[in-house]
Amino acid sequence: MKFTVKQIAHLLNGEVKGDESLTISQLAKIEEGSTGDISFLANEKYEPFLYTTNATAVIVGRNFEPRKEYSTTLILVENPYTAFTQLLEEYQKMLDASKKGIEQPSFVGEGTTVGENIYQGAFSYIGKNCKIGKNVKIYPQAYISDNVNIGDNTIIYAGVKIYANCVIGNDCVVHSGAVIGSDGFGFAPQADGTYKTIPQLGNVILEDNVSIGSNSTIDCATMGSTILRKGVKIDNLVQIAHNVEIGENTVIAAQTGVAGSTKIGKNCVLGGQVGVNGHITIADGTKAGGKAGITKSVRKAGTALNGNPAFDATEYLRSMAVLRKLPALEKQVKALEEQLLELNQQGVLA
Amino acid sequence: MKFTVKQIAHLLNGEVKGDESLTISQLAKIEEGSTGDISFLANEKYEPFLYTTNATAVIVGRNFEPRKEYSTTLILVENPYTAFTQLLEEYQKMLDASKKGIEQPSFVGEGTTVGENIYQGAFSYIGKNCKIGKNVKIYPQAYISDNVNIGDNTIIYAGVKIYANCVIGNDCVVHSGAVIGSDGFGFAPQADGTYKTIPQLGNVILEDNVSIGSNSTIDCATMGSTILRKGVKIDNLVQIAHNVEIGENTVIAAQTGVAGSTKIGKNCVLGGQVGVNGHITIADGTKAGGKAGITKSVRKAGTALNGNPAFDATEYLRSMAVLRKLPALEKQVKALEEQLLELNQQGVLA
């Protein structure tokens, strides 16, 4: 896709300084820009790159006053960062719009209804009695089992697997390799040391605007539903166990795991590789540092945690600073003991 | 699938109090039940829900004496929990039984034999010279490479990948996205800093009744076999490296990793996000807390571990309790040093 600087300036309600007939085909960082690229300058730290960039055009603020010679074309706008973000979004929309129609072979089971304007890639599979909304994109080799509902505008990338009875909202994105609705890890120990599988008959509900990263796994509930509320954002390789509930707009970074039946509040932020114990409740706005192990319920909203078992994040860092000096501390204590012993032996107390 | 209360009571050898003609279509928790659901009451803590539930029927003990008005129909049985579990299992069986036959297009290589009564989903692939048992279910987009043996009644969910020469036992379950038999991570360092790949020619053996969670990865042996013994249960996103052997009925929670050539005993329980070093041996019945890092062999059966490097689980929790107070402890030691210094300076010993 190619556009002139003039077209882009018009879209952004901006003013061109330079050659408005030049052609733009890509977006780039100012320090990496080359011919055909458009970039932006929002942070003055990056200003030196403006004078050396090979980008064809750079979006700058209306009040920008160059302090040196430059060879690029400028587009002057109110807020360069916002304008560039708008450009990114427009570009994304055009890319998305290019996927349309039904590729063959693909599979659709009996009783399934499909909305208008969907994309269904080759080798994708939709089971029986599903309801797929409009503008949905189902990429190649995605698997959607029986009785699944998918809302409007949702994107299911290549190779996603969705088990039976799950419900996916509107405007969701599920990235490649994610598995939604596989069996919870439930086994009843038997007298002979073996385990008996506890059937997992519930489902997963993703509400609207939920995003799931690549190869993440979200297990179905034993009964009822594992629920991710509106706006939840899950990174790659995250594990959400059966019967978990995650509140609105909570964000979970890569490789974090949440054990069964735990309830996480709204607007929480869990770092990468965090572990959350089962059957606990995490208050709204809780923040957990990377690798934290949350073993107990968090009652107070806005708590910041770190460590394993996790406790107050600031105290954790203080403790870890002393941890580094532990061998020295141990020696100090030993020296003190010896001095005191000597004091006592010399009959100070006599 | 719909049943009358009468049919269910008959199956459970129970007695109906209320309208036995009502229709049941789903199982639910008593606190979440609505019309068409059947639930159970085994723990008296949940008794209040009996008087408010909208479930059509509730399974209770034979001696249950209601203390208030209720509007649901009761099924009286010897043990409500056992009866409900039986119902879950029956329901699961019916769901499983509904998948049958060969969907097209699907692929079967030369020399492969397939048992009776199997399900093979669309876009699934079975390579050459495989032997697939009876009642096996191979869901859509599963990949089974050449020379793979799969025992009777095993379920391979959508998108599972099984590399060449692997052996899967009877009554196994492998969830979506799991990869069985990919190359072990073996590279020989060269003089110039590069690495040369060490061919990985062995396989993976899953014995009977093994369960593998979604997106878990189990690498083939360099030579010989990576082996998971009877009844091993593996959760989601678990990594088992080449040449590992895991004993009967060992249970491993999500996101745990076991490095190469390690032997884990029987009846162990590893929590989530545990790491186990390579080339070590873990005694039978070992229990590791979530996030433990097991760096050395565990010789004594039934050992409980935590921390990284892992040590006795109880001692670990005690140490971590002091860790929280480390900055205070450091101050105490400093204060003691100053006091002693003062004592000495004041010539106490003189």
Place this chain on the structure above:
Amino acid sequence: MKFTVKQIAHLLNGEVKGDESLTISQLAKIEEGSTGDISFLANEKYEPFLYTTNATAVIVGRNFEPRKEYSTTLILVENPYTAFTQLLEEYQKMLDASKKGIEQPSFVGEGTTVGENIYQGAFSYIGKNCKIGKNVKIYPQAYISDNVNIGDNTIIYAGVKIYANCVIGNDCVVHSGAVIGSDGFGFAPQADGTYKTIPQLGNVILEDNVSIGSNSTIDCATMGSTILRKGVKIDNLVQIAHNVEIGENTVIAAQTGVAGSTKIGKNCVLGGQVGVNGHITIADGTKAGGKAGITKSVRKAGTALNGNPAFDATEYLRSMAVLRKLPALEKQVKALEEQLLELNQQGVLA
């Protein structure tokens, strides 16, 4: 595939002691060898197995002098380990060579060109305007989106997903379930607590000789490229976030995660389950122990780290040794305080 001992000896430039007409069909460890197997003896620790092995043939050094009776056939070579490795590699090559041609149904988009001698498995998908090199193997159910370039001799295993615009070098191996180029985890917080998706329009570049393990995820850059340099080896279930750059010949073990925009040097070795913070720089030759959490840039080449937050690996182990004794240390300090208090109370200073 079957060969005579004579053929193998010829390949290895070795000398046979015993029956050179025997048939070999497999490679095995000396302690596990059975009829039809060939093994090797390089480490004298394993010599006792030579006298008991059931392997048909064993590769030994030219100067090897048996000290007991044995029933196997020997092949004498200069370096038994090197010779056996050569055999492993030849075997691997033959296995690889057996996959050829285009299986149907498979999908190739408009404008895509494909080199000679490729394997394309059934249900694999190649999008529009891709360029696939010669001798490439694309296994069943792999997904290659639009505008992807793949170099010569690269192997893409079953079910790999490669998003649009990615570039994969020559001689790369990508194992099943890996996802290359999915969206980076970028969301801009909004005033109302929701998040707005930041479009991720960059790509992933894997240079030559890169290996990616099963179910690992490598996100595309927001703009520009996430880059893995020549010879990088990535194990299973590893997460590489957007805009990360990893230097030549760096090795990363399973379940490790690297957060966004971090630059890792050459010849680093990261253990399993390591976490690396975003926006930091890791010097060449850095080594991180399993489960380390690297929170800050590492400036000095060859640094060895452990712990979370990570610091010097040797100091870490010393600190952890004291950590185990923390409750005792705390008691010691308490006892010292009491003694000093007593000293003071008894008016020593008076």
